[in-house]
Amino acid sequence: xxxxxxxxxxxxxxxxxxxxxxxxxxxxxxxxxxxxxxxxxxxxxxxxxxxxxxxxxxxxxxxxxxxxxxxxxxxxxxxxxxxxxxxxxxxxxxxxxxxxxxxxxxxxxxxxxxxxxxxxxxxxxxxxxxxxxxxxxxxxxxxxxxxxxxxxxxxxxxxxxxxxxxxxxxxxxxxxxxxxxxxxxxxxxxxxxxxxxxxxxxxxxxxxxxxxxxxxxxxxxxxxxxxxxxxxxxxxxxxxxxxxxxxxxxxxxxxxxxxxxxxxxxxxxxxxxxxxxxxxxxxxxxxxxxxxxxxxxxxxxxxxxxxxxxxxxxxxxxxxxxxxxxxxxxxxxxxxxxxxxxxxxxxxxxxxxxxxxxxxxxxxxxxxxxxxxxxxxxxxxxxxxxxxxxxxxxxxxxxxxxxxxxxxxxxxxxxxxxxxxxxxxxxxxxxxxxxxxxxxx
Amino acid sequence: xxxxxxxxxxxxxxxxxxxxxxxxxxxxxxxxxxxxxxxxxxxxxxxxxxxxxxxxxxxxxxxxxxxxxxxxxxxxxxxxxxxxxxxxxxxxxxxxxxxxxxxxxxxxxxx
Numbered sequence: 268x269x270x271x272x273x274x275x276x277x278x279x280x281x282x283x284x285x286x287x288x289x290x291x292x293x294x295x296x297x298x299x300x301x302x303x304x305x306x307x308x309x310x311x312x313x314x315x316x317x318x319x320x321x322x323x324x325x326x327x328x329x330x331x332x333x334x335x336x337x338x339x340x341x342x343x344x345x346x347x348x349x350x351x352x353x354x355x356x357x358x359x360x361x362x363x364x365x366x367x368x369x370x371x372x373x374x375x376x377x378x379x380x381x382x383x384x385x386x387x388x389x390x391x392x393x394x395x396x397x398x399x400x401x402x403x404x405x406x407x408x409x410x411x412x413x414x415x416x417x418x419x420x421x422x423x424x425x426x427x428x429x430x431x432x433x434x435x436x437x438x439x440x441x442x443x444x445x446x447x448x449x450x451x452x453x454x455x456x457x458x459x460x461x462x463x464x465x466x467x468x469x470x471x472x473x474x475x476x477x478x479x480x481x482x483x484x485x486x487x488x489x490x491x492x493x494x495x496x497x498x499x500x501x502x503x504x505x506x507x508x509x510x511x512x513x514x515x516x517x518x519x520x521x522x523x524x525x526x527x528x529x530x531x532x533x534x535x536x537x538x539x540x541x542x543x544x545x546x547x548x549x550x551x552x553x554x555x556x557x558x559x560x561x562x563x564x565x566x567x568x569x570x571x572x573x574x575x576x577x578x579x580x581x582x583x584x585x586x587x588x589x590x591x592x593x594x595x596x597x598x599x600x601x602x603x604x605x606x607x608x609x610x611x612x613x614x615x616x617x618x619x620x621x622x623x624x625x626x627x628x629x630x631x632x633x634x635x636x637x638x639x640x641x642x643x644x645x646x647x648x649x650x651x652x653x654x655x656x657x658x659x660x661x662x663x664x665x666x667x668x669x670x671x672x673x674x675x676x677x678x679x680x681x682x683x684x685x686x687x688x689x690x691x692x693x694x695x696x697x698x699x700x701x702x703x704x705x706x707x708x
Numbered sequence: 709x710x711x712x713x714x715x716x717x718x719x720x721x722x723x724x725x726x727x728x729x730x731x732x733x734x735x736x737x738x739x740x741x742x743x744x745x746x747x748x749x750x751x752x753x754x755x756x757x758x759x760x761x762x763x764x765x766x767x768x769x770x771x772x773x774x775x776x777x778x779x780x781x782x783x784x785x786x787x788x789x790x791x792x793x794x795x796x797x798x799x800x801x802x803x804x805x806x807x808x809x810x811x812x813x814x815x816x817x818x819x
Contacts, residue, residue, distance in 0.1 A: 391795075437815070438811075439790040
């Protein structure tokens with residue numbers, strides 16, 4: 268019986284997610300030709316859409332697609348080889364013909380994907396090209412999807428990808444997993460690409476909300492893939508930490524804005540709505556990271572510490588019961604690993620929460636005077652909140668105004684505008700009915 | 709593949725220490741590996757001359773990098789399996805520590 272069209276579409280979509288990178292990676296390894304590999308894999312999916320409704324969905328879609336893509340590559344190379352009689356291409360043909368067809372059960376296929384990620388994230392490529400290439404080749408996103416995610420035109424993104432591929436070929440960037448002595452530094456770069464991808468999808472600034480969520484999911488999926496391939500390597504604890512960090516953030520996805528699309532701060536989010544399964548998984552991953560880091564004597568890196576901070580927030584029943592002393596101590600560690608004024612600002616906020624607003628404010632004022640964060644709206648925003656808590660409302664409203672002017676998105680401007688209005692109302696209230704003044708009581 | 713290494717000065721790099729200069733060792737290793745093809749130092753930018761022909765007229769001037777503090781101080785042409793090997797070769801060159809090295813793939817005519 269012929270399958271329903273929707274069943275076929277579902278099967279093709281599932282195979283696309285699971286198999287595209289695997290098959291493309293293998294074809295790139297054998298042919299060394301990125302465009303050929305991608306074209307052949309796309310042809311194979313097009314054939315599936317035409318073929319499966321009539322002949323049924325194959326028992327092993329991955330193997331079916333591998334065979335079709337492989338045969339396409341052979342056809343294309345044969346016609347090219349007969350013209351040029353290139354010896355190299357004949358050698359490739361022989362290897363292609365001998366290629367195992369069960370892409371799925373073939374252990375080399377996983378190695379091919381690892382090779383692919385390492386090649387896409389080679390440090391000789393510009394960072395934006397690394398992200399784009401990973402999304403295109405490893406995650407299988409279309410050029411227009413990637414362009415939308417990064418708020419550039421399709422033509423720009425397309426050019427960027429063409430240039431990156433040309434550089435891989437012309438500069439001799441090898442298609443392989445680097446040797447052991449390079450694995451650590453290279454894997455660090457891959458984790459950075461995956462985190463960038465995640466943040467691009469997670470940050471609420473601008474863009475088409477439709478594509479942002481898939482970007483987050485892809486980053487999580489690829490981090491899982493990388494993790495599976497990193498088993499036993501020195502980078503494993505950091506990769507575990509990164510995945511935990513992503514899952515902790517992702518668990519709050521439904522509570523970060525309200526029904527009107529307005530920003531809800533961590534403090535005010537409805538914890539009932541957090542994704543408890545994601546939090547549980549992240550907690551377990553982090554514990555595994557700590558355990559395997561300790562047993563192999565690997566100092567925690569930035570992702571592990573950031574995940575530990577997120578864990579403090581995500582596992583507290585209420586905002587008030589968060590262990591802010593631990594959060595502040597972890598920011599201290601983080602500041603040592605990767606010093607940055609943004610981390611100092613976060614540390615100051617944690618100090619304010621654990622030791623009182625005075626202590627936090629003095630740290631923020633030092634930071635403000637150093638001008639290291641000039642133009643960064645979260646500094647005046649944090650300062651304003653502490654001033655408000657100290658009852659210094661006039662100064663607070665001044666800082667809220669400063670923050671609102673610098674805020675990058677409409678959602679954030681609205682939020683700060685609301686806080687400003689509240690502070691101004693409190694100031695007014697205080698002037699008219701000065702109940703805070705002991706002399707009048 | 710062939711790569712050209714541009715050995716560049718860098719005013720922000722640690723100061724040159726003659727005792728830590730292992731250029732002879734580098735040359736010997738790369739030669740024995742068959743990596744190094746040819747290389748030498750270059751005279752400073754102040755000794756450079758720039759030639760331009762515009763509208764059939766030859767213009768000769770000094771420079772061209774007179775304003776910059778970084779310049780190409782030497783070059784090496786190497787033959788490597790891929791970029792990773794070229795990076796490894798460049799990273800062992802003493803000027804990677806006292807300056808910086810730009811790796812440029814050679815693009816043979818006709819390719």
